Amino acid sequence: MPFTSSSLSPETLAVHSQLKPSEPYKDIVSPIYVATTYERAADNRYPGGRVYSRDGNPTYIDIEQCLSKLENGEDALLFASGMAAATSVFQALQPESTVLAPKHMYWALRKWLIQFTQQWKIHLHFYENGNSDEIITLLSQHQVDLIWIETPANPTWELTDVAAITKSAKQKGTRIAVDATVMTPVLAKPLDWRADLVMHSATKYLNGHSDVIAGALVTKVVSPFWQRIREIRALGGSVLGPFEAWLLQRGLKTLFLRVKTASANALELAYYLEQHPQILSVSYPGLSSFPQHELAKTQFTNGFGGMLSIRIKGGAQQAIAVAAGLQVFKRATSLGSVESLVEHRKSVEGEGSACPDDLLRLSIGIENIHDLIQDFRQALDQLEK
Numbered sequence: 001m002p003f004t005s006s007s008l009s010p011e012t013l014a015v016h017s018q019l020k021p022s023e024p025y026k027d028i029v030s031p032i033y034v035a036t037t038y039e040r041a042a043d044n045r046y047p048g049g050r051v052y053s054r055d056g057n058p059t060y061i062d063i064e065q066c067l068s069k070l071e072n073g074e075d076a077l078l079f080a081s082g083m084a085a086a087t088s089v090f091q092a093l094q095p096e097s098t099v100l101a102p103k104h105m106y107w108a109l110r111k112w113l114i115q116f117t118q119q120w121k122i123h124l125h126f127y128e129n130g131n132s133d134e135i136i137t138l139l140s141q142h143q144v145d146l147i148w149i150e151t152p153a154n155p156t157w158e159l160t161d162v163a164a165i166t167k168s169a170k171q172k173g174t175r176i177a178v179d180a181t182v183m184t185p186v187l188a189k190p191l192d193w194r195a196d197l198v199m200h201s202a203t204k205y206l207n208g209h210s211d212v213i214a215g216a217l218v219t220k221v222v223s224p225f226w227q228r229i230r231e232i233r234a235l236g237g238s239v240l241g242p243f244e245a246w247l248l249q250r251g252l253k254t255l256f257l258r259v260k261t262a263s264a265n266a267l268e269l270a271y272y273l274e275q276h277p278q279i280l281s282v283s284y285p286g287l288s289s290f291p292q293h294e295l296a297k298t299q300f301t302n303g304f305g306g307m308l309s310i311r312i313k314g315g316a317q318q319a320i321a322v323a324a325g326l327q328v329f330k331r332a333t334s335l336g337s338v339e340s341l342v343e344h345r346k347s348v349e350g351e352g353s354a355c356p357d358d359l360l361r362l363s364i365g366i367e368n369i370h371d372l373i374q375d376f377r378q379a380l381d382q383l384e385k
Helices: 010-015 060-070 082-091 107-119 132-141 162-172 224-236 242-252 255-274 293-299 316-325 345-349 369-384
Strands: 075-079 098-102 123-127 146-150 175-179 197-200 215-219 279-283 307-312 341-344 359-363
Touching: 010 060, 010 255, 060 075, 060 215, 060 242, 075 082, 075 224, 082 107, 082 146, 082 197, 082 215, 082 224, 098 107, 098 132, 107 123, 123 132, 132 162, 146 162, 162 175, 255 279, 255 307, 255 369, 307 316, 316 341, 316 359, 316 369, 341 345, 345 359
Parallel strands: 098 123, 098 146, 146 175, 175 197
Antiparallel strands: 075 215, 197 215, 279 307, 307 359, 341 359
């Protein structure tokens, strides 16, 4: 029986998103298509099925098909950034729609969402992350058009029980979109929990090398709402360049290896930090002390992710000092790449942020775990001198 993409495991599919080498040269690496326009035939048709490359670049084909299969969806779209992908979902709503969004979420999207919903006359209600009862209550009080879920939530990593919420949401005809950037399809597939859309800042784990800005959406079903999103991408021009798309496809090949390694490293580092006297608390779903650890065990597979946050005794000044003392960890924003990153999150979010000022957000990479532990040991030891 011949292999098909539907019969391959996710790990293999990520490596072989281009299942058949392209003609005529049989290259085993997908080509980059840089043409912006395509020639008509004498009969006025476009024999290659392409008209203009703003939203129809052939470099996208294999990657979008791979992402939709990895997420168990029907279709996928690449975007110029994670923000472009996320905002297109809200732009596809009609004025006077009602939206539920979490209090803890990616800060840039939260700020944009508040401004956009005011201008677009959309009714926005924030809910406590992880409080399914509050979401269900809001569903009973309002005709909700969209629930936006970020799980785990940045930067405190609370989980939202998507499967529990969809039971009530589907009865109301409410769409559910999940920012699964941190989970990735390696750890969880929200479409299997009956979510309608999955969003990824592909800049992060999907690419994984700190050299591409990209976003992606995957839909469970191709619907009129999905077609509006596709049109918003096309007419707004929020598309990925062909070289960036090619780099993203290359990054996908090692997705499972990178995420599993980062998850294993994060768990071991979390164990170490939880016992350190200079650490006030560690927030990581893989720890038994994490308030939603039991939910985490049902949501995650292949590990608990590579993101964790710690709070340092002594407040913001001490937290910043620890970040400055780290040598292997790089002091930079973003997450999900091969190198470990640390940031004082309050400094990044700025005025209006609810993030504790003693919190450091850690993105754990694929380095040797003993080096990461030693890096924190020497940085924390400096506080005691």
